[in-house]
Amino acid sequence: MNIVLVSSEVHPFSKTGGLADVASALPLALASLGHTVTVVSPWYESLTRHPFPQFNLDAPHVVDQMGVGQLEEGGVRWVFLSSPLFERDTYYGYWDDAYRFTQFCLAVPHALEGLAIHPDVIHLNDWQTGLLAPILRFGDVPDNQRRAKTVFTIHNLAYQGRWGLRDVLGWTGLPDWTGQPNGLEMNGDANLLKAGVWYADRVTTVSPRYAWEVTTPEGGFGLDGALRTRGVTGILNGIDSSYWNPATDKYLETNYSTLEGKSAARVALCKALELDPSRPTLAMITRLSEQKGLSIFFAALEAIAYDWNIVILGSGDAGAESALHWFGQGRENVYYNNGFVEPLAHRIYAGADAFLMPSLFEPCGLAQMIAMRYGSVPIVRHVGGLLDTVPEEKGYTFSEYSSYALLGAVGRAKAEWGKPAFTNRAIRGMQSDFSWDTAAKQYVTMYAGL
Numbered sequence: 001m002n003i004v005l006v007s008s009e010v011h012p013f014s015k016t017g018g019l020a021d022v023a024s025a026l027p028l029a030l031a032s033l034g035h036t037v038t039v040v041s042p043w044y045e046s047l048t049r050h051p052f053p054q055f056n057l058d059a060p061h062v063v064d065q066m067g068v069g070q071l072e073e074g075g076v077r078w079v080f081l082s083s084p085l086f087e088r089d090t091y092y093g094y095w096d097d098a099y100r101f102t103q104f105c106l107a108v109p110h111a112l113e114g115l116a117i118h119p120d121v122i123h124l125n126d127w128q129t130g131l132l133a134p135i136l137r138f139g140d141v142p143d144n145q146r147r148a149k150t151v152f153t154i155h156n157l158a159y160q161g162r163w164g165l166r167d168v169l170g171w172t173g174l175p176d177w178t179g180q181p182n183g184l185e186m187n188g189d190a191n192l193l194k195a196g197v198w199y200a201d202r203v204t205t206v207s208p209r210y211a212w213e214v215t216t217p218e219g220g221f222g223l224d225g226a227l228r229t230r231g232v233t234g235i236l237n238g239i240d241s242s243y244w245n246p247a248t249d250k251y252l253e254t255n256y257s258t259l260e261g262k263s264a265a266r267v268a269l270c271k272a273l274e275l276d277p278s279r280p281t282l283a284m285i286t287r288l289s290e291q292k293g294l295s296i297f298f299a300a301l302e303a304i305a306y307d308w309n310i311v312i313l314g315s316g317d318a319g320a321e322s323a324l325h326w327f328g329q330g331r332e333n334v335y336y337n338n339g340f341v342e343p344l345a346h347r348i349y350a351g352a353d354a355f356l357m358p359s360l361f362e363p364c365g366l367a368q369m370i371a372m373r374y375g376s377v378p379i380v381r382h383v384g385g386l387l388d389t390v391p392e393e394k395g396y397t398f399s400e401y402s403s404y405a406l407l408g409a410v411g412r413a414k415a416e417w418g419k420p421a422f423t424n425r426a427i428r429g430m431q432s433d434f435s436w437d438t439a440a441k442q443y444v445t446m447y448a449g450l
Helices: 018-032 097-114 132-138 165-172 192-199 208-213 224-230 262-273 294-307 318-328 342-351 367-373 384-389 403-416 420-430 437-448
Strands: 002-006 036-042 053-057 066-073 076-082 121-125 149-154 162-164 189-191 202-205 281-285 309-314 334-338 354-357 377-381 396-398
Touching: 002 018, 018 036, 018 076, 018 121, 018 437, 036 097, 053 097, 066 097, 076 097, 097 132, 097 162, 097 165, 097 192, 121 132, 132 149, 132 192, 149 192, 149 437, 162 165, 165 189, 189 192, 192 224, 202 208, 208 384, 262 281, 262 309, 262 342, 281 342, 294 309, 294 318, 294 403, 309 342, 318 334, 342 367, 354 367, 354 403, 367 377, 367 384, 367 420, 377 384, 377 403, 377 420, 396 403, 403 420
Parallel strands: 002 036, 002 121, 036 076, 121 149, 149 202, 281 309, 281 354, 309 334, 354 377, 377 396
Antiparallel strands: 053 066, 066 076, 162 189
């Protein structure tokens, strides 16, 4: 099949989170199965490698000048659309984000046509690409693009892309009747994620458990009714097992493939961060937001620090950043780094004894899979993809969203640290297969059935 994946970010060219990893690893896995695969993403100013534009785009309703450039790597064609709209310091968080990504969606079909790419399937991801579903059906696009079937994947339902309905209909030229409740309208606004939900041929999300959770009032963020109507398929994300591999990881001082070999990485991390290696080390690599369970984590933090070295890598909420800086002052067993540092992340996965994810909700989660591959035992709340990937025999789990339940799981891990019960969980985790092969085959089966 000829498959196009459209994403607002893609590793290693642009990244804020797991979406970028998926938008890179899934296409590579599909290409390895023999399919023709193209990825389309914005050409941000921060791209480290700049493909030269091959042509300037002339497309209906596209106001800003857009250039189209491409390169080929790993059997995948990577296409980038340049525009002054994307020449900014960061990818998201601007007042005109809805307009920026509407323009991107309008440009995609014409860029594909200009490159003579005639897809069988166009796979859309999150709210930034949701408008492509109705644009491909009802917009002014080439027939070769309109014939493509569409899949829309929800990576995080909490982010929906809301804007004035009249503005969005005017920008896109979509018929007025698409701006109805049985369409892209929600509470009087245009909801760009709902556009994908309502008009794509198939709706998916990134784990089986989350596919059920989004159809409930508790987890649906106002779209549970639409999602129950359309139906949602859950396909568990994978990880790039060649990149996240302790046996070959270029960022580790000593590579390893067994739990015995992990001890050198553990000692190296403690030495680098000036931590006491006689204490167990508990790590978090996370976006600092309430989704990640910050309220119950902070309530339990003092008690956790009594028994553990604590290593945290992440940024986000300014109050949480300040609180972690303050908490670490004068404590020899607490290390906090504000931001994401790729080499340090690899060393933390390898050197930690346990890895904490007390999420309020978690569509899939990749960090717990990476942690297991590196022999770090996950301590997780059983929700979303964490439930699908971390059974009790591979980690320490809890269900209630409370600091009391969190401390119970952390306490069990501390009591068993250094004992067979803890070690066996680490071994089973390292033996888990979270490669993209299984997920890619599931997507191919879905594409073929559209």
